[in-house]
Amino acid sequence: MNNQTIGVGIIGSGSVVQGIHLPTLARCGEEFAVRHIMDVDLDAARSVAGRVGARASGSVDELLSEPDVDVVAVCSPHAFHSDHVIAACRAGVSVVLCEKPFATTVAQAREMAQEAERSGTRIVVGAMHAFDPAWAFSRDRAGDVLDRATVIRSSIVLPFNDRYESWSTEVAQASPVPERDVSTPEARAAQITARILGLGIHDIPLVRSVLPDWRELEVASATILAPLGYAVTLRSGRRVVQLIGSFRDHGEPEWEFEAVASDASVHIAFAPSYVQAGSGTATVRRGATAEIFAGSARNGYEEEWRHVADLVREPRMPTRSLADLVDDLAFAIDVAERAGEHLRHAGATEGSSR
Ligand SMILES: NC(=O)c1ccc[n+]([C@@H]2O[C@H](COP(=O)([O-])OP(=O)(O)OC[C@H]3O[C@@H](n4cnc5c(N)ncnc54)[C@H](O)[C@@H]3O)[C@@H](O)[C@H]2O)c1
Known part of the structure; x- marks a missing residue:
């Protein structure tokens, strides 16, 4: 074509x-x-x-x-x-x-x-963030900082989607915000699993690309953040991974990815999904120096569609492998299920101590 x-x-x-x-x-x-x-x-x-x-x-x-x-x-x-x-x-x-x-x-x-x-x-x-120019800049400039990072954090704190949906378009057949039942350990486990697969999964390719040994991660803590949120801490050797997702009705949206080593760090701030506000911004720090990506007009969605166009026009164009797509999902499901299991176990412990 x-x-x-x-x-x-x-x-x-x-x-x-x-x-x-x-x-x-x-x-x-x-x-x-x-x-x-x-x-x-x-x-x-x-x-x-x-x-x-x-x-x-x-x-x-x-x-x-x-x-x-x-x-x-x-x-x-x-x-x-x-x-x-x-x-x-x-x-x-x-x-x-x-x-x-x-x-x-x-x-x-x-x-x-x-x-x-x-x-x-x-x-x-x-x-979409795997296609965001701020992520491309960070990978390009960070060198071994991403590999050496001991703290990796994906934090998504947003107003409910319906606020953005109604700002961005008049949605025909809007879906209601789901009821949240967190009254039992089982319900809390289902909640955290659903939220990680619904929200946390956005940045899983970023987190996983920094963690080739993700199967060795252990869930150190898992918490439901009311309403509809989660906070999960994973550990592997000296590495700590924090995944936070939370919806709230006030304040500024904050969607961040961070990888921190002892002497260097990468920090990305993304715009909320429905806001057509261009790409994220990124800062790569080494000691006292900082390289800053101030953002570009194209966000991850636009880059994702332009990549689709490249694949249509050039069938040999490289793209993320099918094995990587499967592994991204396997990682997300593994974390979601283990976080759920952690909550179930915490619930059982609470119950037995009464
Ligand atoms: N990348 C992002 O930023 C982002 C943002 C929102 C949603 N999503 C994903 O997009 C997907 C859709 O989310 P949404 O928010 O638009 O949901 P939605 O509930 O608003 O819309 C889903 C639509 O699919 C239709 N539908 C239901 N069953 C169907 C079927 N079997 N065949 C065809 N259509 C069917 C429904 O009638 C509805 O119109 C989800 O997988 C969600 O995770 C991604």
Whole structure:
């Protein structure tokens, strides 16, 4: 494919499509045209497709049989990612952008990877910060600082998504904020697992790239932060990893990634997802000197879509390997399940001491 406009089919038409992907695709100009939007809620599909002059349907098969769809974006709820990615591979789609999390089990992720291997489909997972220019700058400038870091921290403290969704677009069929039950150890364990796979997973590729030996990590502590948050501390030898996610109704959003060694550090501040405010900013410090990346107009979502375009136009273009996509998910699920187990155990201990 040369310089022709790339046709996009989108499965799911919810908040991430309306508030993030459609504005991002619009910023990419002539590069992409949205041709078909599918949703099980046909009214939502029609309403959202109408905004961008795309066709609408309630059928994945119909979307996948469109001759002018080159790329499929899987933006359905987590539970359907594996079915939708596999269907797109079997239909011979050249590139699939799958929203995070890649899947909900490692077995599913492996099956998706095998199917992609068979069909030659390139897969990009929408963990946007892995594409953010602030992360690219940090990796480029940090040298061995990331490898030597003894403290690694991913901290996501945000207002509830619906605030940004309503600022960024008028969302058709907005999903309600889920009820949170944290009354039993089992419910707390389910809560922390769901939150890590829903929110913490955004920066898992960054955290994992600094931790090749992640299987050796132990959960030192796991806590539910009300409402809907988590704080998990992991340890491996001299390394400490802290994962924090929290929603609150006041204050400034803070979305940070940090890797700190004794004499150097990397710090990145990202903008909240629905705010089209450009990339993150980064500071790489060594002793008294600091290199600063002040940010660029393109954020991780735009870079992610431009990478998709590169993969369509240049099939040999390198991308994150299928094995890495599976391992990112395996790491996230492992941490989420072990954090859940920690909470269950803490609950059992509380119970037995009464
Ligand atoms: N990368 C990011 O910043 C980011 C942000 C938000 C959401 N997400 C991810 O995007 C995905 C969708 O999230 P959302 O916030 O848009 O959810 P949402 O609940 O707002 O929308 C989901 C849409 O999918 C539709 N749907 C349900 N089952 C379907 C099926 N079987 N086939 C097709 N469509 C179906 C629903 O009708 C709804 O319109 C999730 O996996 C989420 O983790 C990523």
